[in-house]
Amino acid sequence: MEEIIRLEGITKYFPGVVANDNVSLTIYKGEIHAIVGENGAGKSTLMKIIYGLYKPDKGEIYINGKKVNINSPKIAISYGIGMVHQHFMLIPPFTVIENIILGSEVKNGISLNFKKAEETLNDIINSLGFKIDLYEKVENLSVGEAQRVEILKLLYRRAEILILDEPTAVLAPQEVEELFSILRKLSSQGKTIIFISHKLNEVLNISDRVSVMRRGKLVNTVNTKETNKFELAQMMVGREVFLKVDKAKREKGEEIFRVEDIWVRGRKGLDVVKGVSFNIREGEILGIAGVEGNGQSELIEAIVGLLPLKKGKILFKNKDITLERIRQRRLYFGHIPEDRHKRGLILDFSVAENCILGLHYFDRFSKGIFIDYSKVYKHANEIVEKYQVKTPSIKIPIRNLSGGNQQKIVLGRELSFSPDFLIAAQPTRGLDIGATEFVHQLLVDLRNQGKAVLLVSADLDEILNLSDRILVMYNGEIVGSFSQSEVDEKELGYYMTGVKKQTELKEALI
Ligand SMILES: Nc1ncnc2c1ncn2[C@@H]1O[C@H](COP(=O)(O)OP(=O)(O)OP(=O)(O)O)[C@@H](O)[C@H]1O
Ligand SMILES: [Mg+2]
Structure with a gap:
């Protein structure tokens, strides 16, 4: 196996947490490498480091055996690394093709060369065996289609390594199958894929190898063929999980x-x-x-x-x-909204403030017309404890919590008034x-x-x-x-x- 990325001793600190703790990992060219781990284990952080969004506090990254400094996504792309984020970065009123070539280098004088781009894109699309109308506006696409546009955008920029952070979380079962078929084709074309998911069935279905992270550390990397759901769950959580x-x-x-x-x-x-x-x-x-x-x-x-x-x-x-x-x-009624970023939370508010969103006019949190913060903090601490929310403090912006831990806050809040x-x-x-x-x-x-x-x-x-x-x-x-x-x-x-x-x-x- 030919190595494409090697991480050595990657460590990343955030205030109060070690998000990545001395992580060493080798990714082979052409493999589909899954990364699993509990909420807050450090998966997204590690990917953002590879993609140049975060700078590691310690450790080195090697690409094709050569040590590199990835200081920005732009540099990552120049090394052939692309990432599809959980929240798509597309511009809805623009067409597919506009979104794809936007900000890319292929220009023809002052006007963008659509004809050339269209040819390139059609070649890619045909090789992957799906359909998409390049002149449709992105706002009219389904989630699965928008995701394909994100992937196309990376391939158009000649990405060799594609990082997908929980790409299936937003997809319907049929769309997951379509995505997997695209990923398999990409892998057979020699592209390398790093795939994060919480769904172990998917991981077992699509990946060649799986790395398990726990509390910032890389616990183990195993061949998918030689493991199973229960073993992975146990490695992730550190205890037996019943799954039903x-x-x-x-x-x-x-x-x-x-x-x-x-x-x-x-x-x-x-x-x-x-x-x-x-x-x-x-x-x-x-x-x-x-x-x-x-x-x-x-x-x-x-x-x-x-x-x-x-x-x-x-x-x-x-x-x-x-x-x-x-x-x-x-x-x-309590309401756990499907889009916690839009409806469930205010990301720049603290964890504690999010624990009373929409509830603050209940008597229990007010002193006259003011919010009684001692009560709010007590309430927030109860939620954090009961739902085992991983956060260094209830006073930090909830934006800094991992996705799963944000969701636990919504749940705790909505159930707190029984x-x-x-x-x-x-x-x-x-x-x-x-x-x-x-x-x-x-x-x-x-x-x-x-x-x-x-x-x-x-x-x-x-x-x-x-x-x-x-x-x-x-x-x-x-x-x-x-x-x-x-x-x-x-x-x-x-x-x-x-x-x-x-x-x-x-x-x-x-
Ligand atoms: N920008 C940030 N500022 C402060 N802390 C952060 C930041 N990003 C992540 N963290 C913390 O680092 C740890 C790892 O978070 P990360 O998002 O990498 O977890 P994850 O494995 O991707 O979790 P999930 O499965 O919930 O997405 C968490 O404790 C999180 O709260
Ligand atoms: Mg994550």
């Missing part, structure tokens, strides 16, 4: 929540939720499965009051709350397996305590493991309804992709 929650059968309780014939108009003026009705009872987890972008987000936004209803009724414990304002509704109804949208996206296990257990505990949970997820394992009833949303409508025991992944897939549709939704309202 136990859920006892429960009797149906009183109805907690109901929506009737909900219609929502989307941002582009079209109906995106069309006549959705369902209820949830005490002691129940209702799962809504669906490929992203089929109206689930707008349905939740309408329920919590962020989007207006065009038509329909929302009832909480038999009380009509359709016309109540967000602040009022906030008292009825709501009877919890709306959990993609609650474990980006969480490591230990944290996922923790959240799953938490949702099941809430259910066992007689609370109602609405779980919206694109992760079918999660839906099937947790839900008592399952609805499938497609193109703004509920197209299938099932009790947990009567359906499997494959069958759900048919409904999620619009191949099948039920005429009578017997499990939606019970």
Whole structure:
């Protein structure tokens, strides 16, 4: 095996943490190398060092055997290193091709040479076997397509090493398969891929080797063929992980929540939720499965009051709350929003302040018209302890916490006022397996305590493991309804992709 990157003794300190602790790692040319580890283990930091976004405090990087200094992404690209970030860096109103050649060197006098770029790009696209319209605006693309544009952008810049930080966290199952097929083709063309994921099935499926990180250290690198899920989980967490929650059968309780014939108009003026009705009872987890972008987000936004209803009724414990304002509704349910950066957190606020976002007008945190910080800190410390949030202090900006730890803060906050109804949208996206296990257990505990949970997820394992009833949303409508025991992944897939549709939704309202 020919080495392409070698890291020696990479160490990176942040205030209060050693994010990378003496990490040495060799990556071979043409391999797909997965990196796994708990939230905060230091994976993204290590990648940002290779990509020139952070400077290591100690250690050396070798590319093709030569020691290099990567002081910026520009230099990284000149060494053939490219990175696809978790949050895409594309400009929505620009076309695909504009986004790709933007800032790149291929220029023809003063005007960009589109013709030449188009040829190059079409060659790349054909070699990878997918389709994309180069003249479509990026804002009209699905998440999976936008990701392909990011990859194209790197290849156009002649990247030989592609770093993908949790690329599948935002993808639907079918899109994951498409991405993997592209990655396999790239690897067969001799490109090297570094792939970060929390989903061990994916890692086992796609990678040649896996490196495990824990608390900043590189614990081990193993051949994928010679390991399994349980061994990886154990190396990551340092203890046994069960990977499945136990859920006892429960009797149906009183109805907690109901929506009737909900219609929502989307941002582009079209109906995106069309006549959705369902209820949830005490002691129940209702799962809504669906490929992203089929109206689930707008349905939740309408329920919590962020989007207006065009038509329909929302009832909480038999009380009509359709016309109540967000602040009022906030008292009825906890809400874990799918996009924690947009809705769940204010990144420049401290961890402690984020622990009371939206809750600060509750009496318990105020002294007259002021916020009582001693109470806020006490509350934040309780959340940090209960949910084992890894942070050096509750006073630092939450931006500096790893993704999983940010999510734990949202969860802790939303459950801190013991709501009877919890709306959990993609609650474990980006969480490591230990944290996922923790959240799953938490949702099941809430259910066992007689609370109602609405779980919206694109992760079918999660839906099937947790839900008592399952609805499938497609193109703004509920197209299938099932009790947990009567359906499997494959069958759900048919409904999620619009191949099948039920005429009578017997499990939606019970
Ligand atoms: N810019 C920063 N400033 C301060 N601390 C940081 C910064 N970036 C990361 N950290 C800290 O460094 C540690 C490693 O974080 P990193 O983001 O590399 O973890 P990760 O393995 O990618 O986690 P996740 O799976 O949650 O994405 C964490 O404790 C994190 O809080
Ligand atoms: Mg990360």
